[in-house]
Structure formats: structure tokens, C-alpha cells
Amino acid sequence: MARRIDNDIKQYYSDRAYEYDKTYLRPERQKDIKELHRLLKTLFKDQNVLEVACGTGYWTNTIASVSKFITAVDINDEVLQIAKSRGIPSNKVNFVKDDVYLLSKIQNDFSAGFAGSWWSHISKSKLKPFITLFHSKLRLNALVVFIDNRRVKRSSTPISGIDIHGNTFQIRKLEDGREYEILKNFPTKKEIRETLGKKVKNLKIQFLKYFWIVSYNI
Numbered sequence: 189m190a191r192r193i194d195n196d197i198k199q200y201y202s203d204r205a206y207e208y209d210k211t212y213l214r215p216e217r218q219k220d221i222k223e224l225h226r227l228l229k230t231l232f233k234d235q236n237v238l239e240v241a242c243g244t245g246y247w248t249n250t251i252a253s254v255s256k257f258i259t260a261v262d263i264n265d266e267v268l269q270i271a272k273s274r275g276i277p278s279n280k281v282n283f284v285k286d287d288v289y290l291l292s293k294i295q296n297d298f299s300a301g302f303a304g305s306w307w308s309h310i311s312k313s314k315l316k317p318f319i320t321l322f323h324s325k326l327r328l329n330a331l332v333v334f335i336d337n338r339r340v341k342r343s344s345t346p347i348s349g350i351d352i353h354g355n356t357f358q359i360r361k362l363e364d365g366r367e368y369e370i371l372k373n374f375p376t377k378k379e380i381r382e383t384l385g386k387k388v389k390n391l392k393i394q395f396l397k398y399f400w401i402v403s404y405n406i
């Protein structure tokens with residue numbers, strides 16, 4: 189089951205690549221998006237960042253404007269091509285095609301880690317193993333930041349189903365009419381805290397109207 193869920197997510201984002209960035213133009217979300225750009229620019233100043241599931245490089249671009257260097261990983265060629273076309277200087281970024289559940293091409297020497305709208309796509313049974321692997325690629329005391337979506341009535345796609353583990357699903361439709369059922373979880377602050385456990389330091393969880401952002405050190 190987990191493999192089918194992961195393949196569906198991979199396929200959906202490959203097919204959605206060319207319409208993905210429209211999500212960042214939604215008028216009601218602009219205030220939050222502006223605040224996220226501001227927070228990311230503060231947090232990642234001068235860091236050597238590992239970003240996973242970078243997609244079209246929307247946040248990569250913002251982080252690269254202040255960080256020392258960013259290594260941005262995604263599994264789909266279609267989104268990586270768009271990310272590469274943003275014109276981020278080559279001495280600031282390296283895009284790598286890899287699976288976030290393996291990170292086999294990634295060495296462990298980063299001062300910071302980041303993932304945008306990725307936590308929500310991880311099934312509950314894979315969340316802790318993913319976080320352990322992600323942390324293993326970062327230096328001691330590294331900064332970790334996740335941002336993700338909150339579920340907001342009349343703005344979020346409705347929940348189409350829930351499985352026995354409590355994972356929730358949405359039916360997503362592309363502009364050409366193709367439909368996909370995608371795992372999308374909306375954790376509470378308590379769930380985020382419990383998932384990260386007691387070992388992380390300086391944990392900050394902030395819920396904006398449409399997004400949440402968590403930062404901590406390992």
C-alpha cells in the first residue's frame with residue numbers, strides 16, 4: 189500500500205509540474221507566503237542547506253538568495269527542469285535527482301535542512317524513518333525547518349477519505365481533467381511535537397492561517 193501511495197504522489201507531481209507554481213498566486217494566501225519568504229530568509233542566512241522534495245524550486249530560489257549553498261533534491265525530472273531554469277547561480281545551488289526515502293547521493297555535511305509541503309505527503313508509518321534519515325544527513329546542532337499547508341475550509345481541497353492508520357486523502361484534478369487521489373495529512377501542533385520527540389532543541393511551531401512552519405536544532 190505504502191509503495192502505491194508514494195508512486196501516486198510521484199506521478200501526480202510529475203504531471204502537475206507545469207501548473208504547480210500557480211498555487212503560490214492564490215490571492216488569499218499572499219500574506220502568509222510573504223511571511224514565509226521573510227522567515228526563510230532569516231533562518232537560512234549563510235547556511236549550507238539540504239532541501240528535499242524541492243519541486244519547481246520556488247522556495248529553493250528564496251533560500252539560495254541568502255544561504256551559502258543549497259543542495260536541492262527531487263525525484264521528478266519535470267520539476268527539476270523548471271527549478272534549474274530559475275537562474276539561481278551555479279555557485280549557489282546543486283539540483284540532485286534522488287528519492288527522499290533513500291538520499292543515496294547525499295553526503296552528510298549540511299548545517300541546515302529544509303522541506304516545503306512535503307511532511308504532509310508522508311504516510312504516518314514512514315514519517316519517523318524519513319525524519320531519522322533526513323537528520324542523519326545533517327551536522328550535529330543543524331537547523332531543520334519544515335513548512336506545510338494547514339487545512340482551511342473553502343481553500344483546501346476537501347478530504348476524500350481516511351485509511352486505518354489515520355492518513356487522509358484528497359482528490360486532486362489537473363487543468364486537463366486528469367484526477368489523482370493523493371495522501372495529504374494535516375498534523376496538529378501536538379502531533380508535530382510528538383513526531384519530533386524530546387531530542388530536538390529550540391523547537392518552534394508557528395501556525396499561520398494557511399501554512400505552518402516548524403524550526404528546531406538537532
Ligand SMILES: C[S@@+](CC[C@H](N)C(=O)[O-])C[C@H]1O[C@@H](n2cnc3c(N)ncnc32)[C@H](O)[C@@H]1O
Nearest residue numbers: 198201241242243262263264267287288304305
Ligand atoms: C508538494 S510538492 C513540494 C514542492 C516544493 N517543496 C514546494 O514547496 O513548492 C512535493 C514534491 O515532492 C516530490 N517527490 C515526491 N515523491 C518524492 C520522493 N520519493 N523523493 C523525492 N521527491 C519526491 C515531487 O516531485 C514534488 O516536487
